[in-house]
Amino acid sequence: MTRNARPLTGKVALVAGGTRGGGRGIAVELGAAGATVYVTGRSSAAGRSDLNRPETIEETAAMVTAAGGLGVPVRTDHSRPDEVRALVERIAAEQDGRLDVLVNSVWGGDPLTDWTHPLWEQDLDTGLRLLRQAVETHVITSRFALPLMVARRSGLVVEVTDGNTARYRGSFFYDLAKSAVIRLAVAQAAELEEHGVAAVAVTPGFLRSEAMLEGFGVTEANWRDGAAKDPNFAASETPAYLGRAVAALAADPDVMARTGQALATWGLYKEYGFTDADGTQPDWPAHWADALEEEHGPLGDPL
Numbered sequence: 183m184t185r186n187a188r189p190l191t192g193k194v195a196l197v198a199g200g201t202r203g204g205g206r207g208i209a210v211e212l213g214a215a216g217a218t219v220y221v222t223g224r225s226s227a228a229g230r231s232d233l234n235r236p237e238t239i240e241e242t243a244a245m246v247t248a249a250g251g252l253g254v255p256v257r258t259d260h261s262r263p264d265e266v267r268a269l270v271e272r273i274a275a276e277q278d279g280r281l282d283v284l285v286n287s288v289w290g291g292d293p294l295t296d297w298t299h300p301l302w303e304q305d306l307d308t309g310l311r312l313l314r315q316a317v318e319t320h321v322i323t324s325r326f327a328l329p330l331m332v333a334r335r336s337g338l339v340v341e342v343t344d345g346n347t348a349r350y351r352g353s354f355f356y357d358l359a360k361s362a363v364i365r366l367a368v369a370q371a372a373e374l375e376e377h378g379v380a381a382v383a384v385t386p387g388f389l390r391s392e393a394m395l396e397g398f399g400v401t402e403a404n405w406r407d408g409a410a411k412d413p414n415f416a417a418s419e420t421p422a423y424l425g426r427a428v429a430a431l432a433a434d435p436d437v438m439a440r441t442g443q444a445l446a447t448w449g450l451y452k453e454y455g456f457t458d459a460d461g462t463q464p465d466w467p468a469h470w471a472d473a474l475e476e477e478h479g480p481l482g483d484p485l
Contacts, residue, residue: 188216188250189433194277198260198323199288201225202237203391204342207421208285209242211429213251217283220273221246222258233290237392260288260319270326281330283432286320287342291359292393301354309355316359320366332377338432339381341367346385346444347482364444364485371442380441384428387448387466388418417469423447423458430454444485
């Protein structure tokens with residue numbers, strides 16, 4: 183039992199892109215720590231996004247509340263500045279100007295990622311759309327949300343990425359988007375430091391999202407069977423692991439010491455002691471060193 187089982191009680195968070203995957207895991211674990219969490223995205227009970235997946239922001243918000251926080255779903259297209267401005271104005275009005283945690287987790291790039299062709303053979307419009315969806319949305323959201331944190335001289339911005347090294351990620355536009363998100367954290371940290379607001383990038387390891395489970399033909403109940411298709415799946419982690427990493431950072435009174443860094447679940451669990459949903463502590467670099475380094479080379483040092 184921790185000294186304070188709900189260290190984020192009274193805190194307010196915005197998880198942009200909280201419908202599914204890592205965003206959902208973060209939202210729920212912030213709720214479990216006691217926070218009020220605004221869950222935003224385009225997939226709603228009122229209609230699906232162009233990803234056409236079944237998860238909704240209302241479902242995530244209900245999970246936040248069930249975990250012990252308060253989930254507030256707000257359908258928002260983060261590529262539209264007017265919608266993001268309205269969202270932040272609503273948070274300011276409902277929470278007396280308070281915003282303690284901003285999580286930029288908007289992605290939506292899976293159907294846009296070309297894993298087969300090099301840049302010169304890819305469709306340019308599709309690649310640029312991926313960048314707008316995965317990078318510009320983060321910029322727009324921070325532009326409107328940061329003034330609430332600056333005014334209070336406190337808070338944490340989390341940019342969710344994939345990988346925290348300079349290693350190429352397998353597709354030009356995917357690599358550019360995920361690398362750019364790390365740089366967004368660095369740039370925000372530089373500008374926010376004098377205002378007492380921290381900004382970091384955080385990556386999971388092999389994330390066992392809803393889409394990944396479907397792709398492996400398994401559910402969370404029998405997920406280990408997916409290792410028959412790819413042995414590396416045995417080293418995967420749930421979105422809750424990422425969520426607990428972010429919740430630990432948000433509750434850390436010394437989080438400013440980490441501002442500008444690219445962090446990962448596999449490093450943070452060693453410092454904060456959290457576990458995945460099943461009580462394990464997945465460590466992707468350790469698995470890489472044991473199973474993949476000989477064929478693919480070192481994973482690389484953190485940026």
